[in-house]
Amino acid sequence: MGALLKFGALLLAAVAACVAWEDGDVWDYDGHKLKDSDFLALWPLPQKVQSSAVSFQLSASRFQFTHAEGSSAGSDCSILQNAFRRYFDYIFGFTKKDRDQRRRNAAGSEVLELQVAITSPDAECDGFPSLTSDESCLETFSQLVYEDAYGARNINKTGVSDFPRFAHRGVLLDSSRHYLPLKVILANLEAMAMNKYNVFHWHISDDQSFPYVSRMFPDLSQKGSYHPYTHVYTPADVKMVIEFARMRGIRVIAEFDTPGHTQSWGFGQKDLLTPCYTGSSPSGTYGPVNPILNTTYDFMAGFFKEISTVFPDAYVHLGGDEVDFSCWKSNPDIQKFMDQQGFGKDYSKLESFYIQSSTDKGYMVWQEVFDNGVKVGWTVVEVWKSSELEEELYNVTGAGYTTILSAPWYLDYISYGQDWQNYYKVEPLTFKGTDAQKKLVIGGEACLWGEYVDASNLTPRLWPRASAVAERLWSDQGVRDISDAYVRLVQHRCRMVERGIPAEPLFTGYCRHEYSGV
Numbered sequence: 266m267g268a269l270l271k272f273g274a275l276l277l278a279a280v281a282a283c284v285a286w287e288d289g290d291v292w293d294y295d296g297h298k299l300k301d302s303d304f305l306a307l308w309p310l311p312q313k314v315q316s317s318a319v320s321f322q323l324s325a326s327r328f329q330f331t332h333a334e335g336s337s338a339g340s341d342c343s344i345l346q347n348a349f350r351r352y353f354d355y356i357f358g359f360t361k362k363d364r365d366q367r368r369r370n371a372a373g374s375e376v377l378e379l380q381v382a383i384t385s386p387d388a389e390c391d392g393f394p395s396l397t398s399d400e401s402c403l404e405t406f407s408q409l410v411y412e413d414a415y416g417a418r419n420i421n422k423t424g425v426s427d428f429p430r431f432a433h434r435g436v437l438l439d440s441s442r443h444y445l446p447l448k449v450i451l452a453n454l455e456a457m458a459m460n461k462y463n464v465f466h467w468h469i470s471d472d473q474s475f476p477y478v479s480r481m482f483p484d485l486s487q488k489g490s491y492h493p494y495t496h497v498y499t500p501a502d503v504k505m506v507i508e509f510a511r512m513r514g515i516r517v518i519a520e521f522d523t524p525g526h527t528q529s530w531g532f533g534q535k536d537l538l539t540p541c542y543t544g545s546s547p548s549g550t551y552g553p554v555n556p557i558l559n560t561t562y563d564f565m566a567g568f569f570k571e572i573s574t575v576f577p578d579a580y581v582h583l584g585g586d587e588v589d590f591s592c593w594k595s596n597p598d599i600q601k602f603m604d605q606q607g608f609g610k611d612y613s614k615l616e617s618f619y620i621q622s623s624t625d626k627g628y629m630v631w632q633e634v635f636d637n638g639v640k641v642g643w644t645v646v647e648v649w650k651s652s653e654l655e656e657e658l659y660n661v662t663g664a665g666y667t668t669i670l671s672a673p674w675y676l677d678y679i680s681y682g683q684d685w686q687n688y689y690k691v692e693p694l695t696f697k698g699t700d701a702q703k704k705l706v707i708g709g710e711a712c713l714w715g716e717y718v719d720a721s722n723l724t725p726r727l728w729p730r731a732s733a734v735a736e737r738l739w740s741d742q743g744v745r746d747i748s749d750a751y752v753r754l755v756q757h758r759c760r761m762v763e764r765g766i767p768a769e770p771l772f773t774g775y776c777r778h779e780y781s782g783v
Contacts, residue, residue, distance in 0.1 A: 306408065306411075306752075306753050306756035306757060306760070307405065307408050307409070307753065308408070308460065308732060308735075308736060308753055308754060308757035308760075309460065309461055309732075309735050309736035309738075309739035309740045310736060310739075310740045310741075310744050310753070311405060311425050311426065311427035311740070312426055312427050312428060312740070312741055313424070313425070313426040313427070314423060314424070314425055315423060315424040315425075316421060316422075316423045317421055317422040317423055318421065319421060319422040320374070320419050320420065320421045320422070321374045321375055321376045321419065321420055321421075321422070322374065322375045322376070322417055322418065322419055322420075323356065323357075323375070323376045323410060323418040323419070323420060324375065324418075325353075325357040325418075327375070327377060328353075328356075328357075328376060328377060328378065328379075329377070329378045329379075330349035330352070330353065330378065330379050330381060331378050331379070331380050331381070332345070332380070332381060332382075333380035333381060333382035334380075335382065336381065336382040336383045336384075336388075337383045337384070337385060337386055337387070337388040338381075338383040338388035338390055341390070342383075342388055342390035343390060343391070343512075344389075344390050344511070344512055344514075345381065345383075345390070347512045348403050348512070348513075349403075352403050352404075352406070352407045355407045355764055356407055356410050356418060357418065358763070358764070376420055379406060381402075381403070393507075393511055393516070393577045393578065394463065394511065394514050394515065394516050395516065395578075395579065396432050396433065396516075396579075396707070397432070398463075398514065402425075402427065404458065404459065404461060405425060405427060408757075408760065409421070409423065409425075412777070429461070429463075429738070429739045430738065430739060430740060430741065430742065431693075431706075431707060431708035431709065431738045431739070432463075432707050432708055433463075433464055433669050433707045433708030433709070433710075434461065434462050434463050434464060434708050434709070434710075434735065434738040434739065435462060435463075435464030435465070435466045435518070435669070435708070435709070435710035435711070436453070436457055436462050436464070436465060436466065436710065436711050436712075436713070436727070436731060437466040437467075437468055437520075437671070437710050437711070437712040437713065437714075438450065438453065438465070438466070438467065438468065438713055438715075438723070439468045439471070439713065439714045439715035439718070440467065440468065440469055440476060440498070440715070441468065441469065441470050441471035441472075441473050441474050441475070441476065441529070441715065442471060442473045442474075442714070442715035442716050442718075443715045443718060443719035443720075444474065444476055444490075444491055444496040444719070445715075445719070445720060445723065446720050447498070447502050447505065447506070448720075449720045449723060449724065450506055451505075451506070451509050452724060452765075452766065453723070453724060453727065454506070454509055454510050454513060454515060455513070455764075455765075455766065456724070456727075456728055456731075456761060456766045456768075457513070457515060458513035458514065458515065459760075459761055459764065459766070460728075460731065460732050460735035461735060461739050462515065462731075462735055463514055463515055463516060464515065464516045464518060464708075464710070465506075465510055465515050465516065465517045465518070466518050466520060466582065466710055466712075467506075467517060467518065467519050467520060468520045468522070468582075468714075469498070469519055469520065469521065470489075470520075470521055470522065470526075470527075470529060470530070471522060471526045471529065472526050472527070472528035472529055473491075473528075473529060474489060474490050474491045474496065474529050475489030475490055475529040475530055475532075475533065476490045476491070476496055476497045476498050477497070477498055477503070477521075478497050478498060478499050478500060479568065479571060480500060480571060481567050481568065481571050482533065482534060482564070482567070482568060483533075484532075484533035484534065485530060485533040485534060486533070487533060488532040488533040489529040489530060489531075489532040489533045490529075500575070503575060503576075504575075507576065507577065516578050517576060517578060518576075518578050518580050518581065518582055518629065519572060519575075519576045519578075519581055519582065520581075520582035520583075520584055520629075521568075521569075521572065521581070521582070521583070521584070522582075522583070522584025522585070522586065523553075523554050523565075523583060523584055523585070523619075524553040524554035524556060524585075524588055524616065524619050524620075525553045525554075525584070525585075525586065525587050525588040525589060526584060526586070526587065527553060527554055528551065530554075531551055534564060536555065536558060536560055536561075537554060537555065537560075537561060537564060538551035538552065538553070538554060538555060539551060539552040539553055539554070539555040539556075539592050539593060539596055539599065540552075540555075540596060541591075541592040541595050541596065542595040542596055542597065543595070545597070548595075550592075551592070552589060552591070552592020552593060552596075553588055553589065553592065553593065554619065555599075556593075556599075556615055556616075556618060556619035557598060557599055557602040569581065569626070573626050579626065579627050580626060580627045580628060580629055580645065581626050581627075581628055581629070582628065582629040582630070582647075583620065583628045583629065583630050583634075584630065584631060585616070585620060585630040585631050585633055585634035585639070586631035586632075586633045586634075586649070587631075587633065588616055588633065588637075590612040593612055593615060594612065599615070602615075603615060606618070613637035613638050613639060614638075616634070616637055616639055617637070617638065617639035617640050620634060620639050620641065621639075621640065621641070621642075627643040627644070627645075628641075628643070628644055628645075629644070629645040629646075629647055629669075630644060630645075630646060630647065631646075631647050631649055632646055632647060632648045632649060632650060632657060632661065634646070635660075635661055635664070635666065636657075641666075644666060644667070645666070645667045645668065645669060645707070646661045646666045646667070646668050646669075647668075647669050647670075647671055647710070648661060648668060648669070648670050648671065648672055649671045649672050649675075649712070650672055651672045651673065654672050654673070654696075655695065655696035655697065656696075658670070658696040658698070658706065659696050659697055659698050659702070661705075662696075662698055662702035662703070662705040662706065663698065663702060665705070666705065667705050667707055668705050668706045668707070669706070669707060669708050669709055669710060670693050670706060670708075670709040670710075671709055671710040671711075671712050673687075673688065673691040674688055674691070674709060674710065674711045674712060674734045675712050675714070676688075676711055676712060676713045676726070676727060676730050676731060676734075677712070677713050677714040677715075677716065677717065677718065679726070683751075683771055683772065684730065685729065685730045685732070685733040685754070685771065686733070686747055688711070688730060688733040688734050688737070689733040689734075689736065689737060689745075689747065689750060690745070690747070691734075691737055692737075692742070693706055693709055693737070693738075694706060694742075708738055709734065709737075709738055711727075711730075711731040711734040711735075713726065713727050713731075724766065724767050724768070725767050725768060725769040726769070728758070728761060728766060728768035728769070729754055729757065729758040729761065729768045729769070729771065730769075732754060732757060732758070732768075733750075733754070736750070751771065754771060755771055755772075755774065758770065758771060758776075759776035759777065759778070762776050762778065762779065762780045763776065763777075763778040765780075767780050
């Protein structure tokens with residue numbers, strides 16, 4: 266994607282912004298005087314930025330987004346048309362009328378339009394984003410526009426060259442431990458786009474509840490959700506999430522964690538879970554999915570066939586973490602099956618037997634699947650355990666597996682102070698491996714598990730802490746200055762607040778446009 270700006274008779278390649286409240290000195294939201302280098306409040310920071318003091322104005326009544334001549338996309342491209350409307354509102358949202366009229370530049374230097382050129386033959390206007398999709402420049406452009414002391418919108422002449430460092434930049438939200446209303450999910454997809462995230466890892470189900478309404482197996486949510494009417498995601502809800510994400514260049518990767526973390530599945534699917542035994546008698550409790558029954562695989566084949574049609578992404582996350590083998594070990598039928606298969610007492614082989622039969626899609630798994638020696642095919646391994654992290658990355662990539670990292674970025678762990686700095690300082694590629702191994706690390710995810718999070722506190726707990734992860738995954742490896750990041754992140758947080766995202770403050774201070782509530 267390319268972008269051109271039209272300035273009356275002037276044509277320039279790119280622009281950037283400063284935050285100038287008054288003539289003369291410029292101050293940030295905490296009352297600290299800004300240096301010239303601090304004016305660029307871009308987040309995440311582009312690969313290359315060259316700013317200028319030359320500024321231009323934008324008027325809500327005259328500025329427009331247009332399709333550049335020769336672009337492979339036109340006015341029928343729904344993704345771009347949707348983005349044009351959204352970013353126009355971001356730029357001029359607080360400009361109810363043209364207040365900039367009172368302070369128009371005497372020389373008439375004004376940006377009239379942004380011409381967007383899609384240079385690839387396939388504009389992907391009707392498709393779904395993938396790992397190889399081009400990234401949009403509109404978010405960067407919107408961040409370059411700033412408001413002066415008179416309320417006018419301005420933009421400075423700047424050159425920007427940008428692309429992401431890592432292709433997979435995800436946020437995991439958990440809608441099982443606490444149900445997340447659709448409104449909350451959509452709001453966080455909006456915030457993800459503001460931070461250039463491109464993957465929504467939707468951990469839909471777990472032991473606690475099964476809120477996904479399956480067309481083929483409706484009893485799963487009818488009996489396994491917290492409430493079958495108020496705490497579920499209908500097919501229409503899921504379709505809305507996927508489409509809302511698509512319009513923002515975000516992939517939706519659904520996780521249905523098996524064979525463990527499946528207690529809620531058992532309420533709606535008879536004989537799916539393994540009966541646990543105490544001695545020679547059933548204990549009345551149940552463990553992971555029962556991997557020795559044909560009915561299990563018939564069910565899973567039907568279920569994941571439905572999932573592959575509902576969720577268009579090339580991947581589904583199968584989980585595979587924290588499988589408790591104790592119930593399998595206690596069950597005499599499973600012991601007999603293990604002997605027949607020649608598995609001995611190695612229950613990881615039983616897990617491998619199950620995993621290999623789960624789905625024909627490409628799949629993602631948690632690292633235990635690899636650690637247990639499970640033989641997997643077209644797979645992305647997600648490394649989530651902090652202990653011996655670098656050794657794990659070395660081993661997984663050494664085995665040739667594509668890898669994503671989430672271990673340093675579990676945002677459900679909270680502490681007093683500015684813990685965003687800890688997430689920001691992480692470098693994903695410090696492990697000892699070859700260049701080929703390091704290329705297999707395609708990105709990472711910020712994870713917010715739901716034990717202590719619901720609609721009331723999810724968004725402010727996630728943002729702007731997840732913004733720190735976003736810059737680490739997008740920007741150049743050399744972008745590591747905490748002081749510089751703080752100045753930009755404070756302003757980016759205020760930008761999110763202005764756009765309606767209740768991101769929590771980093772420290773004392775204020776925003777020019779404070780959050781006004783729901």
